[in-house]
Amino acid sequence: MKVLLINGSPNQNGCTFTALDEIAKQLAKEGLESEILYLGADAINDCMACGYCGENDGCVIDDVVNDLAQKLDQYDGFVFGSPVYYAAPSARICAFMDRLFFAHGPKMQCKPASAIVSCRRGGASAAFDRLNKYFTINNMPVVSSQYWNQVHGSEPQDVLKDEEGLQTMRTLATNMAWLIKCIDAGKKAGIDKPQYEEHLWTNFIE
DSSP: OEEEEEEOSSSTTSHHHHHHHHHHHHHHHTTOEEEEEEOOSSOOOOOOOOOHHHHSSSOSSOSHHHHHHTTGGGOSEEEEEEEOBTTBOOHHHHHHHHHHHHHHGGGTTTSOEEEEEEESSSOHHHHHHHHHHHHHTTTOOBOOOSSOSEEEOSSHHHHTTOHHHHHHHHHHHHHHHHHHHHHHHHHHTTOOOOOOOOOOOOOSOO
16 A cells, blocks of 8 residues: 655755655554655646547646656555645646646546645645645545644744644544555455446536
């Protein structure tokens, strides 16, 4: 069992990484593997709504989105992490998630997911809410913690002083491990993931 932790910050070893690393350590204590994917500092193109992915296996923009899509079956859960910019996630992770979920959402359905955010002071809950919307539109169980999944600090050493924030990350990891183990036990008992109706699309303008 393995969890993918995605670092949506341009700083590879910054505050967001520090929070994700705390999750990774706790997952290891719970007996789960994890991997941190750094999205890089280069710009990630946003979705162009070209429809290419609807007819092909992948996005027309061949980058980290397509690279990850080929490995999604390896992971049993996901944590998406981002710094807070103006009470919102980074443009980088939003562009990444827009395209990943639009082109490859079915590959992640029924897998537990969570979001974590890092901020200096405010805006965390708004950014956190934005990221959670990807999961709740894609039939993914949302893993919660003892508080909203946020850490505070301008530098990694500040985050390491945020005792409640770090404990929130550990609790999140514990809950993620528990849910993944429950799903695995269910599969072994013959309980498979749900079978969904064909999607209905309703337009409000006739």
